[in-house]
Amino acid sequence: MILQATAEACANIALIKYWGKRDAVLNLPATGSLSLTLSGLVTRTTVTWAEDPGADAIVLDGKPAEGAERERIATFLDLVRALMHANGSRRGPDSPRATVESSNGFPRAAGLASSASGFAALALAATRAAGLELADEQLSVLARRGSGSACRSIFGGFAEWLPGNAADGQDSHGVRLLAPEAWDVRMLVAVLAERPKPKGSRDAMNHTVATSPYFDAWRAAIPGDLDVARQAISARDLRRLGELAESNALRMHATMLAARPPVLYWLPETVAAMRRVWEVRDAGLTCWFTIDAGPNVKVLCDVASEAAVVAGLSELPGVLRVISSRPGPGARLLPAPVAS
Numbered sequence: 001m002i003l004q005a006t007a008e009a010c011a012n013i014a015l016i017k018y019w020g021k022r023d024a025v026l027n028l029p030a031t032g033s034l035s036l037t038l039s040g041l042v043t044r045t046t047v048t049w050a051e052d053p054g055a056d057a058i059v060l061d062g063k064p065a066e067g068a069e070r071e072r073i074a075t076f077l078d079l080v081r082a083l084m085h086a087n088g089s090r091r092g093p094d095s096p097r098a099t100v101e102s103s104n105g106f107p108r109a110a111g112l113a114s115s116a117s118g119f120a121a122l123a124l125a126a127t128r129a130a131g132l133e134l135a136d137e138q139l140s141v142l143a144r145r146g147s148g149s150a151c152r153s154i155f156g157g158f159a160e161w162l163p164g165n166a167a168d169g170q171d172s173h174g175v176r177l178l179a180p181e182a183w184d185v186r187m188l189v190a191v192l193a194e195r196p197k198p199k200g201s202r203d204a205m206n207h208t209v210a211t212s213p214y215f216d217a218w219r220a221a222i223p224g225d226l227d228v229a230r231q232a233i234s235a236r237d238l239r240r241l242g243e244l245a246e247s248n249a250l251r252m253h254a255t256m257l258a259a260r261p262p263v264l265y266w267l268p269e270t271v272a273a274m275r276r277v278w279e280v281r282d283a284g285l286t287c288w289f290t291i292d293a294g295p296n297v298k299v300l301c302d303v304a305s306e307a308a309v310v311a312g313l314s315e316l317p318g319v320l321r322v323i324s325s326r327p328g329p330g331a332r333l334l335p336a337p338v339a340s
């Protein structure tokens, strides 16, 4: 019997950001957050479990994973091994070995949320390969342990991460707010740098919580932001949602700028792209930006504005390319290849 499964998941971009943890071991957030899953940023992952001795074999975009990145995935696979034992889904040696092959259709670790799509696809492929069928919320709890934002990528369209109260984190997971086909909007990713970022979001967020005098104000504003965002989504009010998302992203970056030493992800090209969004908006286009833990600028816009916003961004000298996305599907299993 081959214990193998392949899954795909899309990255998501937060409109109300997750920036700060209340528990670093269980990866529990200080606040809720809300995102849009993107059709254009997909990770595909195959996991095979075998009774061989030895370490897990992990290949990311054709190269063996190394160092901290490898460690993080192997630690996540330990959680799946623990679930396998707890559910009695396997017999035999204590440590089945995993072979993981994962490929991204976009640059990894450049602020394009590859850890979100990566751990969502890994959670689904690793559990199904082991014969475990978790409900979406349980899968989301598991994906969260790999990377917080991954818990939202289990769901398509607009999703919210409920921070939860339970000490064991079982109530801290994503929920779907709106199916991908329920509201046709666009998210454009202006890719400014394809190299891995200098400081990972995990370290930067912990550093912000520990040292930024603005962190409490950031955290206190999130429940109100989430209320407005939910209302805007249910009313399909893009203007209200876009204005709020842009403000929320700027407040997150202001909070990290106030950390000591400061965290600054922006490049000169980032600021140029932000200004371009303001210019084309003043000229009548319907668009707002958001920025994560990297230099790239993401732009939420309506379908009618898409082509003109892409053109406005593409002519900037620092923009390498613009990836256009619709609301994307949740994590899904791919059919097993037919044996020939």
Ligand code: DP6
Pocket: 013, 014, 016, 017, 018, 019, 027, 033, 113, 115, 146, 147, 148, 149, 150, 201, 202, 291, 292, 293
């Ligand atoms: C700026 O989910 O990558 O993209 O839980 O430590 O893996 P860890 O952090 P991660 O942080 C994402 C931060 C963000 C905002 C967001 O996606 O909500």
